[in-house]
Amino acid sequence: MVDIKKTVEDMKNRFPVIAAGFITRDGMPKYLEVPEGSYPETFSIMCATVLGAAGTAATELGKTNPEYVIVETGGIKIFIVSGGMKGILVAAINTKNKEEEVIRYMKSALDAI
Numbered sequence: 001m002v003d004i005k006k007t008v009e010d011m012k013n014r015f016p017v018i019a020a021g022f023i024t025r026d027g028m029p030k031y032l033e034v035p036e037g038s039y040p041e042t043f044s045i046m047c048a049t050v051l052g053a054a055g056t057a058a059t060e061l062g063k064t065n066p067e068y069v070i071v072e073t074g075g076i077k078i079f080i081v082s083g084g085m086k087g088i089l090v091a092a093i094n095t096k097n098k099e100e101e102v103i104r105y106m107k108s109a110l111d112a113i
Contacts, residue, residue, distance in 0.1 A: 004021070004022040004030065004031045004113065007022075007089075007109045007113075008020045008033055010109075014105065015093045015094075015097050015102060015105075016093060016094035016096070016097070017091055017092070017093055018035060018076055018093065018094070019032070019033060019034040019035060019038065019091070019092040020033055020089075020091040020093075021033055021040075021089075021091075022087055022088070022090075023044040023047060023048060023087055023090060024088070025048060025085065025088060026048060027041075027044050027046075027047070027048030027049065028041075028044065028045075029041060030087060032090075043090075044090070047080045047088060047090045048088060050069055050071065050080055051066070051082060051088060054069045065082065066082065067081065067082055068080060068081040068103055068107075070099060072095065075094065075095055076092050076093060076094060077093055077094075077097075077099070077102075078091070078092045079091045079099075079102055079103065079106060081103065081106040082110075083113060086113055087113075089106050089109060091106065
């Protein structure tokens with residue numbers, strides 16, 4: 001299993017990360033870095049809620065749970081990537097990055113966790 005702190009550090013070296021970490025499926029932060037003044041518990045529970053809501057919407061349409069959700073707001077994109085029962089990798093990144101590159105990296109990181 002890869003150290004999630006090292007994964008977050010690697011993400012910060014590759015992308016302009018504002019917040020990042022690993023949370024449980026029910027939204028508990030396992031390791032999370034957020035800007036000063038932010039509440040890690042609120043950020044993590046809301047990320048899990050967004051992924052859960054997207055899953056419910058997809059299953060209502062007869063589809064499987066989403067692999068990831070991207071939220072774009074205020075000049076950033078929040079990437080919420082499902083690791084199945086392992087948990088969820090989240091990252092808020094400046095929007096100048098290519099989505100595919102970020103998702104590919106995050107999925108690879110989850111495979112190592």
